[in-house]
Amino acid sequence: MLEPDALAALAARYGIGETLTGQVLIVDDDLGNLDVLRAFLDADYVVHEARSAEIALKLLEVERFDVIVCDQRMPGMTGIDMLAVVRERYPDVAGILLTAYTDTPVLVDAINRARVFRHMHKPWEPEDLLGAVAQASAMVQQRRLNARLLELLSARSDELKLALDELRAAQHKMLHLERLGTIGRLTAGITHDLRNTLGGLTLLESLFEAQGVAPRLMSPLRVGVSATRHLMSTLSTLHQFAAGSLALKEEPIDLSDVLRDALVLAGLEMEQRRSRCVITVEPGLPPVRCDRARILQVMVNLLRNAMQSTDAPQSIQVEVARTPGGVSIAVQDEGPGVAPEIASRLFDPFESTKGAHGLGMGLYMCRLIMEQHGGSIRSVPPVPPGGGARFVIELPRGPDDR
Known part of the structure; x- marks a missing residue:
């Protein structure tokens, strides 16, 4: 105590x-x-x-x-x-x-x-x-203090939700401005505020771990901390793009290792949603020359999108295969799929597959990262017998892989 x-x-x-x-x-x-x-x-x-x-x-x-x-x-x-x-x-x-x-x-x-x-x-x-x-x-005294801190954490979560709602209301005004420059200034401010919020959440997480708070109470807090870190990472990357300061650190990478790391980062939320991920990798794939950290960002974002496509437990399919120009990774969920009215704008800023529940920055960030690698990301029809949304990223072969 x-x-x-x-x-x-x-x-x-x-x-x-x-x-x-x-x-x-x-x-x-x-x-x-x-x-x-x-x-x-x-x-x-x-x-x-x-x-x-x-x-x-x-x-x-x-x-x-x-x-x-x-x-x-x-x-x-x-x-x-x-x-x-x-x-x-x-x-x-x-x-x-x-x-x-x-x-x-x-x-x-x-x-x-x-x-x-x-x-x-x-x-x-x-x-x-x-x-x-x-x-x-x-x-x-300690038991009651812990209970009060949990109440405050819930209130802080409500405040964060309110802040995100206000941000979405401002999106329409931003569409008429220079997008990358405006996004750069916006993400800097949001990241600063989120850093303060994350500091408080991390402190509470450490305190609750030290006091042995029950896992059922710790799990939502850990998911919240993970989601906040993921959002900060996305906004930080967009800010670097806007400032022209994002330089790739390319090296030969085994994509299977990247996928394993992505599953670890997304694992807590996947466990809470009672979902699972099935990965299929074509044998004999060569290493791909890319920035490991940035491709990991893309994969975590696609896995989180897939998990959040439905509240029901689901099986998410991830397939890694050789293509004529390099290597592709497909991620398919069992949600409702991509609405036709946003399909053509899906990778633009502020366009979200989650409707009012998403900021619409994640897929835009994925697009920017893939384009900087000389690759691509696109939405394609799901492969039977499954349904839902299916996203495919493609990375080109490096000079040494031909």
């Missing part, structure tokens, strides 16, 4: 107020035991007491507690039964169970069903009890 000072700094950074109430609920049917517990806890906490589990559950409906300290043996509902209910209704509250019994079934039940924070045997030592309550409070 993070130290208290680190927690306070993190909360202050994101404007999160105090997450602890300072309130502890003690539950025991013995009035004498309640008096002893209160005597030790009163100095550091606001202590409430209940003489039965039923009364305690009623108190929980009107008060917010950080920690519950309860006895196991009580008339009616036992301590474990009560803490199991608390765990279900108020998962951010920590439970400490006091018992004079050491039998294994009670311990197993306390851990597995009630998820108690600490199991303490009677007679307990005052310093042990105070230490347990302090540790439980620290755990509750």
Whole structure:
């Protein structure tokens, strides 16, 4: 867990107020035991007491507690039964169970069903009890802070979506301007803003990994970080094209290696969408002279386009083959295909296969990269029995490959 000072700094950074109430609920049917517990806890906490589990559950409906300290043996509902209910209704509250019994079934039940924070045997030592309550409070503080950070992350995602919606509304005004020059200035500003957003997302990702946040909560965050990095890479490449500063670093490349790397980069989103990719490579293909990083960009973009063509799980086909002039790579999805009304403008800026959900920059970037390589990218009819969209890129043979 993070130290208290680190927690306070993190909360202050994101404007999160105090997450602890300072309130502890003690539950025991013995009035004498309640008096002893209160005597030790009163100095550091606001202590409430209940003489039965039923009364305690009623108190929980009107008060917010950080920690519950309860006895196991009580008339009616036992301590474990009560803490199991608390765990279900108020998962951010920590439970400490006091018992004079050491039998294994009670311990197993306390851990597995009630998820108690600490199991303490009677007679307990005052310093042990105070230490347990302090540790439980620290755990509750961190748990609530993590939950609040997740809420903020969701809000930031909404802000990013709003920013993208505003950007799309401005597209029509930009069509009358000099495209590459205008795009260069635009991407510089967006990239700067996205860099700040990515920094915050990356920090949250590191913090959540360190705290062991559940994979089901981490997965959407990781996909968001990956998508933001991909968008930044696309915009950065377009900015370099606009500035005339994009120089290719060509070398002999095995396209199978590039495809494997592209699958790694797109793998998290593909797993989340429950889709798969089937790659077929013609045997005996020679290395192709190209800029590995740029062709990798093209392949990741085509794979992401294919994944996002439908919300349903699908099988994406990738085929690498020799052509009379070089090597081709085809990517085919199982989505609805390319709408006829945009087919002729598909590789222009601001034309998207995703309609209102896309910026329309990805395929334009692919076109620029392929043209700089002396190659091409085009949309062709799908190969039966499949459907959807099919994109083919072609790279020419280098002088040494003829």
